[in-house]
Amino acid sequence: MNGPIPVIVSYSSETPRHDAAFADELRALAAGAATAIAEAGLEARWVNAAAPHSDAHDLLATAHGVIVLGGADVDPSLYGATPYGAWMDSADAAADAFEAALLREALERGVPVFTICRGTQLLNVVRGGTLVQDLGAGIHREPNQDMVTHPVAVHPGTRLAAVLGTGTRDVRSGHHQAVDALGEGLVVSATAPDGVIEAIEGRDTGRDAGWVVGVQWHPEDAASDPAQLRLLLADFAAAARIVLPVGDDPIAAPAA
Structure with a gap:
């Protein structure tokens, strides 16, 4: 297609479940993502996951891809676990339900999917996997919850390796949860030195199966190597460009 490629970009931009500091952090990360998304030739159609303006089916009718950004912890009841800890203070059931439906719909349609942090955890859960609570x-976050820089090893033979190259690279990270049991149809494409899974992707990410990549770290963080997000979004955009959406009615894009 000619012109910018329309894609759905989801995160909880407004919800009473997040305190002011956390909400500001998410918006700052989304702003970093927005710049890179536009530079990749993508038209971001922003959705507040906590209060979406349409359901997943309608949103994907004319979209060529889905990007799910970071946010609060995923409710452990979604993967059959008993919740514990203080994560309940910021979890949002509406956001969980919407983004899970969005990911399922995108995967069923073969629409390219790119996820970051919470988005990657939810992707794994949607595919039947579990999380380390x-x-x-x-090494994955400071005690004061600030982000840290740490290395990850990209596994050879994966799409992530084809995009970023194999070997070790530094990433920006700020998470206390991670993928545990891997979901169906997914493979691990990067790990941290302590063995924590740092990236997953679809087992078959060829043209007929769709493009599915999730990173646990934050390539959209201002202190991250900008080449990481640029390369990932370029590959995502190439896959999204060939997708044929179901409908042809434009979707109004809300402000980020």
């Missing part, structure tokens, strides 16, 4: 002390 709390990693405890380690």
Whole structure:
């Protein structure tokens, strides 16, 4: 197609479940993503996951891809676990339900899917996987919840390796949960030195199967290597460009 490629971009931009500091952090990350998305030739159609303006089916009618950004922890009841810890303070059931439906619809249609942090955790859950509810002390976030820089190893033979190259690279990270049991049809494409899964992708990401890549780190963070997000979005955009959406009615794009 000619012109910008329309894609759905989802995160909880407004919800009483998030305190002011967390909401500001999410908006700052979304702003970083927005710039890179536009530079990749994509038209971002922003959705507040906590209060979406349309359902997943209608949103995807004319979209060529889905991007799910970071946010609050996923409710453990979605993967059959008993919740514990203080995560309940920011979890949002409406956002969980909407983004799970959005991911399922996109996967069923073979629409390209790119996820970051929470989005990657939810992608794994939607495919029947589980999460580590709390990693405890380690390399993935500061005790004050600020982001940190740490290395990840990209696995050879994966789409992620084809995009970023194999070997070790530094990433920006700020999570206390992670993929545990891997969901159906997914493979691990990057790990941290402590063995924590840092990226997953569809087992078959060829043209007929769709493009599915999720990273646990934050390539949209201002302190991240900008080449990571640029390369990932370029590959995502190439896949999205060949998608034939179901309908042809334009979707109004809300402000980010």
